[in-house]
Amino acid sequence: MHNFEYHRPSSLDEVAKLLSDSEEAKIVAGGMTLIPTMKQRLAAPSAVIDLGGISELKGVSEDGGNVVVGAMTTHGEVAGDSTVQSKIPALAEAAKHIGDAQVRNRGTIGGSIANNDPAADYPAVLVGLGASVKTNKREIAADDFFVDMFETALEDDEIVVSVSFPVPEKAGYAKFENPASRYAIVGVMVSQGPQGTRVAVTGAGPCAFRVKEMEQALDGNFSADALDGISVPADDLNSDIHASAEYRAHLVGVMAKRAVRAAS
């Protein structure tokens, strides 16, 4: 790890100022990606701005028909939160299976979505639940937030504040884990409710995506059987030593069915 300055501001305004002062500064949330990258000397920011001291970014609250999760809320906190568990159990279930206990105690929802790892769980969770992302500048629908592999709609000086999830009538998440990293080889979130019927996939492609054909099929008949015969093309999917594109395409169907069966 190269030397760097460390800042722990207590307000978003301070963060904005620190960012504008230093071109090479990086924001760190839980540090689950940035810190290992720095340790491997693949990233060498001049300064690291730790969001851990900003209390308004933490915690879960209810806002009308929405569950609002602060950007600095850890996966462990989401998984264990009673509001999340009662209103959107699929969200708690998804968070419960991110990484391992250490990652869940450090990693945050804001850090995860801002990084937009193609195999992370949260992109599919947000898109599949029709969430919206509040930043220090605006509100962005999850559908528009995740742009491409490791790329989001966030501007350079834009910071995720919270994620708002409309409470669905039912939702389920199923994940086929990479046996080594336990990231998603394929993860599918399905939901039905005020946000419509949604099927969102992570891990399979370069970025989380929705499967419209499955959504239409589930719209009238929210059952695993409704997905029979619906497949996604393998053409644009990821292929690596853990799974070929063809296998991933097949798993999207299997995991979608499992997610529907798990939905509550």
Add this chain to the structure above:
Amino acid sequence: MPDTGIGASTRRKEDQRFLTGKGRYTDDLNRPGQTYAVFVRSPHAHAGLKNVDTSAAESAEGVVAVFTGKDMEDDGVGSLPCGWTVVDKEGNPHKGPPHFPLARYKVRYVGDHVAVVIAETLEQARDAAELVEVDYDEQPANVEPAKAMDAPQLHDDAPNNLCYDWELGDGGAVDEAISKAHHVAKLDLVNNRLIPNAIEPRAAIGEYDEGTDSYTIYSTSQNPHLLRLILCAFVLNLPEHKVRVIAPDVGGGFGSKIYAYAEETVCTWASKRINRPVKWTAERAESFLADAHGRDHVTHVELAMDEDGNFTALKVQTTANMGAYLSNFATCIPTYLYATLLAGQYKTPVIYANVKAVFTNTAPVDAYRGAGRPEATFLLERVVEVAAREMDMDPAELRRRNFIPPDAFPYDTPVALTYDTGNYEAALDEALKMIDYQNFSERKAESEKRGKLRGIGFSAYIEACGIAPSAVVGALGAGVGLWESAQVRFNATGSVSVFTGSHSHGQGHETTFAQLVSETLGVPYESINIVHGDTGSIPMGMGTYGSRSLAVGGSAIQKACDKVIDKGKKIAAHMLEASVDDIEFDKGAFRVAGTDKEKSIAEVAFAAYVPHDYPEGVEPGLDETAFYDPANFTYPAGVHICEVEIDPDTGEVEIADWVAVDDFGRVINPMIVEGQVHGGIAQGVGQALLEHGIYDPESGQLITGSYMDYTMPRADDLPSFKVGMTETLCTHNPLGVKGCGEAGAIAAPPAVINAITDALGVMHMDMPATREKIWRAAQQNRQPQAAE
């Protein structure tokens, strides 16, 4: 049942310090004036070193020195040796090209050592390492053993990248038997490359003492004396009495910490050059790149049978990957620890093996838990399974039919070993009972109702352990003897210190050996401590590998205890005013036979150190040393049976049940033995389902260079094991013990693959049997499955 003697599941002495974070590992140690070493490693699989410019690094902040292969060459530092000469088919010794600690002129795998940067702090060394400018002349590389003989040549003195072309057995007789056979089962298979991954990465501190012109090396070694011997005699040209090697607590080895590596060599050498201690601790990424890997064979096997399924011949052709250079014992693994085990538990009358060892642009390959024996067992138990299916015979019964019967021991195999004892059918019977084999078809039907495919897989394994009789291995090319030593020292107040050449790095020797001594000398378990791992305090020792610690090291301890008792009898006779011949020793007391006159061994020890009234001609002290060189290998054997359940829709496989019935001879601590079995199976399951060291065939880059891609087995991949035991005592060591450390890793892979291929109805699947491979096979077989 005693709670601390032989046969007791005594809790481990080691647990107190390990479970409370009080273990002392090499990286925990820091020496006054210590510096930190970082290695500059080759990013290329094969390249000439046109120029290594260290000037910028040398002038960087905190840098003490930067060294390259040229500096070591100028200082007369030698090559890391291969300690086992294998003689090829033509009678020539294997090709052993030099393996310099820092590369000279050329690098041959990704991770090869180009330079070392030594600085005041680790961060400074890392920063400066990035400033070493290396001008590489990239050359085409090959990482695949099967293509090695046609690939670009790695070493000038190894044409066709061939290390040796070796054979064992009567090829003519085998070919004749095959030509006359009723049926020949054939199989092509790969034994996948594994990366060891001990929980503690390798580490070393080299320290030179100018006052005494001597060195101390702290190292994560499984065998401190052997490391000292190799470094002194072959590499650094130092007198052994001027070098002390300390291997403190070591967190696992599995073979990978047997060898003398570049890093501790460089730290030791550099400590004199800069006259300060030099410390290096591997990052996990370095462990992946530069620890010796395991396995990596490509094999064709043929098993001939008569019409009743009696095996009539076995023929094996293997290409074994040595990696870019020969690690210390690389040559003997696919020969004398592999081909000699091809009889397995069977009375196959003729066997022939041909092994070609080749160089590739990959990390060196050497012994890894089981070392040769897992490879032999995998091919044998796989081809036996194929034979059973092709002959439409029950796989358990085909094995039973061919077992060496209990009354045939000692049994000379056609591949150079003499099995001393065993009862293979007893283990099979017990295993069949434990797994409830007769009701397997019901369980299979029940799985099918749930849309799952169930399979059962057998593995009847044998291993040659207790390595090894020195005269035998010497005749086969070993450069060292493989005895072990022990010193049993009574302290004046009755406690006992045992000094052993065996090294414990997770095996629980401090407990097992103390139980052995407690039982033998009748001294309380708590009053015994086991000292190991320091050439400055223990007698010569050859270390821990090949499941040898109890069979060889424990036997040496037993012999030293016997000497203590013999001497104690003389002292006790004097104290009891009796003749030595009348003194009996039992449960810690010397007694005049037929009387109640006795002296405890503690009283005798006290008298030995305070010899005011003492027998004439007897030396003071009660402190005896013994060396033990075994007469034969030991032959642990057993039967493992695995049941799997497969989801054909995803290829997910669940190990539904696992039965292990092993014969380890006498068991000192059943809990520790079960733990060894569990850990071995976990590693074997890892090989069968998950682990695979993969290099990119084009670039030679290690693709599985971290835990993001290299899949280690975890608790949730494994079932609760059912462990059973049978017992035939080893006939040639004083304890009747055989060794248990490697059994699980040897037995498990074929059990898993036999179960998976049984479930899928296919003949073979290469390891690791990934979910995708299983899914594809399940898809292809859906039609016939449905038609059944």
